[in-house]
Amino acid sequence: MSAVGDSTADMVTAELNEREVPVARVEPADFGRELSFTSVISAGDPLAGTLATAxxxxxxxxxxxxxxxxxxxxxxxxxxxxxxxxxxxxxxxGLGGALVSLPGCVAVNDPLAEEAADYKPLQLAVASRFGFSVPPTLVSNRRADIEEFITAYGQVIHKTLRWTDYRRAEEGLSVWTEPVTVDEIDDSVGLVPHLFQARVNKVADLRVTVVGEQVFGVRIDSDLLDWRRDYGSLTYTVIDLPDRLVKMLRTYLEHFRLAFGCFDLCVDAKGDYHWLELNPNGEWGWIAAETGLPIAAAFADLLQGAS
Incomplete structure (x- = not known):
């Protein structure tokens, strides 16, 4: 299930085709033109039916x-x-509900589980419970509480609680992680909740992609607070992660019933790891291309049932 022209999905499809595993590329945007389906539900029988692409x-x-x-x-x-x-x-x-109902079907990821895992405050609470080092965090729309938090921690950043397709005059925009000061806070913060965190004095970021039992760790070096601002300036190094951290990451995904996830962590000068967030359906195609890591093969293993 993908979007038209998704190069990351292409990588997995190509890997499955090379293994001669039957695969169908389904793009829901084609529904009514090149995509149709019928599902049948009857007493005592599993859901059945057909789905047709071009x-x-x-x-x-x-x-x-x-x-x-x-x-x-x-x-x-x-x-x-x-x-x-x-x-x-x-x-x-209709279509989504039928596909998540297929008996014995491995979902990477189950959309319902993925939606639950996408709530940032829940992510942070679970990460803290499982022993990750979570930066002090405030989620609030109260001006006085926000100002008090920033004053207490000094160096504080603001992050979005949820990505949205943000556009002005049809131009796509991104809301980056940014430092924030007390002077920048006004009554407009009362409109919606905002997420503020004490800034970690990091020396590098980590992107960890977990696919089934396979774990791919990459160190990202840059001078940026938010490395997504300039991919061309990034340096990548494939790394091995401590066994304890790997176990924690797997346990985290199991808690949310996820088969796959992209974790954003950072490391400080002492070598300690700090939690940033989980992207339950994160992008990984670019990092596989930059590092040569066999992430597409890991997806094929999982989908094929080899791991």
Whole structure:
């Protein structure tokens, strides 16, 4: 399940094709044009039916795994208002609901589990419970509490609680992790909750991709607070992680019933690791290309049932 032109999905599809594993590339945005499906539910029987793309027809009863790789859903350009809202809901709950109901099917990841794992405050609370070093964090819309937090910790950063497709005049924009001072806080913070954290004096970032039992650790060196600002300035080093940390990461994913996740951590001058966040459906294609790590093969192993 992917979007049109998704090069990361291409990597997994190519790996499965090379192994001669039957695979269907499903792009929900094509629904009604090149994609159709029927599912049948009857008393005492598992869900059955077929799904047809432009190139093949899939027997839903034979599906053993699904990679939910950021599918894009139809935009229904001819609809608007309540009609558009209704159509989008029917699409997600119809096709999506049928696919998550397939018996014995390995989901990477189960969309329902992934949604639960995407709440930043929950991520932080669980990370702290499992023994990760979590920076002191405040989630609030109260100006006085925010000002008190910044004053107490001095160096503080602001992060978004949830990524959204943020646009102005059709131009895509990003909301970066930024340092913040008391002087920048005003009454506008009262509109929504905001996430503030004490800044970690890091020397490097870590991107750890866990796929099933396989763990890929990469150190990212840069002078940036938020390394996503300039990928061209980054230096990558493949690293081995301490066994204890690897176990903690796997336990974390198990808690949320996830088969895959991309963890953002950082390391300080003492060599201590600090929790930043989990991306439950994080991007990994670029880091595989930069490092040569066999992450696509790990996905193929998981989907094929080899690990």
């Amino acid at each position: 190139s093949r027809t899939v027997d839903l009863g034979q599906v053993r795994s699904i990679y939910w790789r950021r599918p894009e859903w139809p935009t229904f350009p001819d609809l608007s208002g309540p009609d558009l809202t209704w159509a989008k809901a029917q699409m997600r709950h």
